[in-house]
Amino acid sequence: MGEDGSGKALRSAGVGVLDRVVAILDAVETRPMGASELARHLGLSVPTAHRLAQAMVGHGLLLRDAEGRHHIGHRFASTALATAAIPVLDELRDQTGETAQIWVRRGELRLCLACAESPSELRASLPVGTLLPLSDKGSAAEVLTAERSADRWFESVSVRTPGLCSVSAGVRYGAEVVAAVCVAGPVSRVAPEGPGAQWGELVAAAARRLEEVLQYR
Known part of the structure; x- marks a missing residue:
């Protein structure tokens, strides 16, 4: 030009x-x-x-x-990511029986981009469009603020909300983590080993599937 x-x-x-x-x-x-x-x-x-x-x-x-x-940048991948996330989150919800979400960073906040809610009456429920501070130290916030972490997933237990726990894994676009796939549910339904041991590998696999979508968008 x-x-x-x-x-x-x-x-x-x-x-x-x-x-x-x-x-x-x-x-x-x-x-x-x-x-x-x-x-x-x-x-x-x-x-x-x-x-x-x-x-x-x-x-x-x-x-x-x-x-x-x-x-x-990854902001332009949000629409493709939200669309691709729906069937992935549905499957993750069916595998775990708990609410599955995908979160993206918006400045010092995180935004719920898509969600598949647990069918259970007692469940973790945050609607699409929810904004939460990254400082809340939930597992999704930990993923989105981690500095090139090699961890496959992060877990949190009664950190943001007493009685709830979650495990999240990062979705990478290039070398950057642009989203967090999260499964959240009541502590009462989690094995003694914790949410990471119970759901971590499933959440990490869902994140890898979404990375493939972004790679070929």
Whole structure:
């Protein structure tokens, strides 16, 4: 775009931040680019391109790889992830008898993107669209805030809500954990070994299935 004059058009038209964000998305959709290349491509200063790209990474609009190149971010995979999650969560609910959910990070909060509720009258129940703080230390929050953890799953017992427990596993998009698959239920229905021993491998397998969906979207 820099060579065909599009960068000059961006400057001369007095384009705002939103337009620059869209221009960056258009550019990296064609091929991955670092901040300096984005600056040349769009006719922006390097500090401006770097600042915008960094903010977009923070909001999940861009994904930065190990070489410093930017790709389309995981936020754009949310619709595909929610759609793909429904049958996976249904199966996980049927396997465990408990509520299965998928959570994604939204700033310092986590959002319930999809849910398959347990048929039991006593169950963990949070509707789709629920927002909870990442600081609550539930198993899904632990997954979403872990720094490249090698753990297959995290469990929590009576941490966020007394009497409830959960186990969660991360869904990766590239090298980044972008979602957490979670099974939650009453402590009274969990084996003495804990929710991780009872459901951990099933939850981890569900997370791997969703990773395959994102890989080929």
